[in-house]
Amino acid sequence: MKKTLLALVLCAGLSNAQTLLSDNFNAYTVGNIGTSATGASAGQGGWYTTASSTDTGATNVSFQIANNDATHGKVVKITGSAAAAGSRSVYKSISTLWSTRTSGNNIVQVEFDIYTGAATTSKNATRVYIYDSGLTKILSGVSLAQDTKVIQGVGYYDATAGGGSVGNYGFYLGGTSTAPADLTLSASSWIRVGIAFDKTTGNVYWKGPGFNGYVAGAATGVDPSSIYLLASAGTSNAVSADHLFDNLTVTAVNAINLLGTNEVIEKNSDSFKIYPNPATDFITVEGKDKVIAAYAYDASSKRIELSVQNGKIDVSTLTAGVYVIGLKTKNSYVTKKLIKK
Template sequence: MKKSLLYLCTALGAFSFANAQEFFYDNYNTLTVGNIGTNLAGTVLGQGGYYTYGGTGATNATFQVVSDTPTQGNVVQMTGSATATGTWYLFKDITAGWAARTTGNNILNVEFDIFTGGATTSKNTARVYIFNSDGSTVLGGLSLNLETKAISGIAYYDPNNGGVNPIGTYSFNLGASNAVINLTASSWVRLGLSYDTVTKDVVWKGPGFWVGVTGATPATGTTAPSEIDYLHTAGTGNTVSATSKFDNLMVRANATENLLGNSSFNTTKAVFSIVYPNPVTDFASISLVDTTINAITVMDINGRIVKSGNSNELATAKIDLSDLTAGIYLMKIETDNGVSTEKIIKK
């Protein structure tokens, strides 16, 4: 049931990663192409510390590491059911990390890339969920309808309407005035999801939206998160299978919501030709189409800014990364048409 009680996430102050605790950042490039796990009961660790879970119709091949575009590198791929039943889970336990977090870091921030996929009649959905301490409740989530490309927020929620609708897991449209937002087909999109374990606020952030809702207290367990899940669901009336792809999953505890690394979110995506070379040794070049670069910021995987500068509104730019240590970095490129974040590898 779609609900419309959303609040706009207005100015939250300057973002800060100073006290952030990163639980993990997974880009899958070091994993072996092929099956992630060997067990579908969710009890044996597979590649990258992930568990796989699936009922009738799922196989080990349902959960794969595959090689994608040169920019994305290796990604996670899940293949859905061709029937109206079947929900598959690929998840990572964060119980120990959450228990050991610094006092005051009560907000779980989750960011990930998702591939929207091409045209399909499949009713499958691709989702990312935060489950609570005993696994009984979806504290917050995002769901992509692979047929329509509609993106929805998920939260455990109290409609507070005199019992007409019970407390439970609800789906929310994320556009202004409860409008449906459809993502662009066949594109990689970065999305953000956060959950405040004290206030129970859920925030969703992505192209065209930055909204949230105050959730309800779980019926069992606590508001503490226990796992982050990739899900692939069958869909009512489904007869066609589809695949979902995920990449660059970043999970951290913070004192504030700081999804996607900026407090004002530009919803128009610029059109980029290429960031090259990638991997990079010394200089990285950025070339755009039909827009110009205003500023470039390079962050490490913990969100710390390691390089920044303006480019005087040029269509191309070059940035010196020779002094950075080898590793994975995120390059935020601000343009006349919007903001995009690209993953780069420094050799």
């Protein structure tokens, strides 16, 4: 059931950010991620792979580390089902990491890149969820329909006031709070998305290209337990689809700042410097590792690919404003704030 997006929210300032998990998958070996499709044991990087009981076609080969493009390098690729039922998941527990978080950091933020996929008739959906320990409550998540390219927020919500029940619901991410609408993304594009859950208030947050909102969720006091990357089949599905994920970070914070300008992806982000800043045409990058790709995120979280040559990044095509510059090396992913004149 799809509900109205109840409110829009501006990001607050971030303090005491604590990185719990950061993975760009480049250190892994191309091939199978896991050891089976049943989640029996951990695979590469401690990630598990599994398929639901209704998915009879999944094998270990359905979950891959694959080479993508020069910008993304190696990515997670889940081959979705060609049947009308079942889901396939790559997942990792964050329970221990969460239990050792800094006191007061009761908001979990998950940021990641997903590929919208080529035009297709597949009824598969690309999803990223934050689950509770019982895997019954989606504390926050997004779901992207491969056939329509409509993206929606997902969260555990109390709909009893409207005649419904307490459960996991989908939410419109387009339109306004008084006139909600589907939000359709462009095909064949990488986008960066952020989702978050506040244990103290139960609030569920989503941010990405063209959306920035939240609802008051129904899981107040619940601890996040695991991060799931999913490929889920839909009713009447008969076509498989590939689902690609990259550059995933999990942070514990005390104030929401999804896809913000604070440098929380790598703890030692000061090891990279960019100048001049403000910039007009080019910026120079100095750091411990070679930057192999760069991109900019504008105020709406739209991703813009940038050219990198000999340690310089061409920003001449950007319009004036404030951007988050993503710098990708072989082993890390760092963000820096840039002002374009």
